[in-house]
Amino acid sequence: MKKFAAKRLAGAMLAAALLWAPSFGTVDAAMPDKTITAETERVLSSLPMMLGYPMNEDIKLEGFYKWYIKSGLSKLAMNNAGSPYDKPHGAYQMMKLEREVMDFFAPFYGFGADEAWGLVTNGGTDGNNHGIYFGAKSLQSQTGQLPVVYVSEESHYSNLRLADLQNLEVRLIKCDKWGDMIPEDFEEKLDPERPALVVYSMGTTFKGGIDNQAALNKVLEKVKPVAVYRHVDAALFGGYLPFTEHKDMVDRRVQPFDSIAISGHKFFGVDSPCGLFFTTKETLEKQKGYNPGYLAADMPMISCSRSTLNPMKFYWIMKEFGEDGFREQSASIMENAKYLKARMDEMGWPAWLRESSNTVFFKQPSEHIMHKYTLAPEFDERFGGKLAHVVVMQHCDRKLLDAFLKDLAAEAKK
Numbered sequence: 001m002k003k004f005a006a007k008r009l010a011g012a013m014l015a016a017a018l019l020w021a022p023s024f025g026t027v028d029a030a031m032p033d034k035t036i037t038a039e040t041e042r043v044l045s046s047l048p049m050m051l052g053y054p055m056n057e058d059i060k061l062e063g064f065y066k067w068y069i070k071s072g073l074s075k076l077a078m079n080n081a082g083s084p085y086d087k088p089h090g091a092y093q094m095m096k097l098e099r100e101v102m103d104f105f106a107p108f109y110g111f112g113a114d115e116a117w118g119l120v121t122n123g124g125t126d127g128n129n130h131g132i133y134f135g136a137k138s139l140q141s142q143t144g145q146l147p148v149v150y151v152s153e154e155s156h157y158s159n160l161r162l163a164d165l166q167n168l169e170v171r172l173i174k175c176d177k178w179g180d181m182i183p184e185d186f187e188e189k190l191d192p193e194r195p196a197l198v199v200y201s202m203g204t205t206f207k208g209g210i211d212n213q214a215a216l217n218k219v220l221e222k223v224k225p226v227a228v229y230r231h232v233d234a235a236l237f238g239g240y241l242p243f244t245e246h247k248d249m250v251d252r253r254v255q256p257f258d259s260i261a262i263s264g265h266k267f268f269g270v271d272s273p274c275g276l277f278f279t280t281k282e283t284l285e286k287q288k289g290y291n292p293g294y295l296a297a298d299m300p301m302i303s304c305s306r307s308t309l310n311p312m313k314f315y316w317i318m319k320e321f322g323e324d325g326f327r328e329q330s331a332s333i334m335e336n337a338k339y340l341k342a343r344m345d346e347m348g349w350p351a352w353l354r355e356s357s358n359t360v361f362f363k364q365p366s367e368h369i370m371h372k373y374t375l376a377p378e379f380d381e382r383f384g385g386k387l388a389h390v391v392v393m394q395h396c397d398r399k400l401l402d403a404f405l406k407d408l409a410a411e412a413k414k
């Protein structure tokens, strides 16, 4: 009797295993409705003209998607809740891949082998959120006081929103015309009595401004606030700088920052918003612990549930290209940015480009060109008023740039 029951149980388990991936519903993915079809056509018809935003429109994930479906994983919900530096909990996660991504990238930002802690984030904003939150809590644990946040007026708006979210006082530091924080203004506004949380922008959104960390750190040494935390917002430039001659700009052995945020969907070419956040184990230890019993782990990150797909895509891209591939792509976007600037100079169209930047900004062209190439507008009297920029990403090859230049030349003649 017992033997029979065991046999039946084994049989039932086998049947369950064979049927484990249920197929509910009747929607056939191969047969999209009118709305999806129309929206797809709308997106595809506007390619490949995108020049104005830092999106890499040369995504190389087809192999990943094919593998993902073939592997059977596409039938599952997975979740990377928890820290990739802890022992993974449960089966439906890809923490090991996330950890490999962290271990691969950490040295490029100057973190020693056992020094780094971090995660694959939901994007640049999520990385800045961890930086500002971890920074404020570290400083509070050291001094009993919440910090003042110092950030440049041309930094990404997310930093202001995130400081506001925590009710932190913000002091906006003026920028020079290149979008770099002015050390003298920082010195004037820096309060020695209160802890300082400084957000350095490595690549401001419009002009590609780069805060001069060495000069600003000298101000910190001179004024000596009671405690200091430095977060680097390197959403776009943090992707390519480590693979160029300018790598020291985002290397914490050279620039002693405490945390850094980089986007995954800008330079690195993940097709959905994500990013990297790195800080030190020392900073992590200064955070409040949250240990919900049912997760059997400390949960240091702000979001509980986290994407499994993003770290998997990051891993795929990292294996596909590796350091050499990223180096080639970085060289190519830098060269193409220089090419664009040189051709605009020849044409006599006022244009500017910083040494370590992939962002060429210039006198704003007609509405027609702005629209055709999805250019972003800005205004700055120091550069003669209305401006636009091209963020040279991987898909901005000579062919696309030449098409844009031809349109611009026609307008320059008028």
Ligand SMILES: *Cc1c(COP(=O)(O)O)cnc(C)c1O
Pocket (backbone or CB within 6 Å): 122, 123, 124, 125, 126, 156, 158, 201, 202, 203, 204, 205, 233, 234, 235, 236, 263, 273, 274, 275
């Ligand atoms: C894009 C960007 C952000 C925001 O990143 P998201 O991934 O869009 O949240 C923050 N800072 C800088 C400098 C950026 O370029």
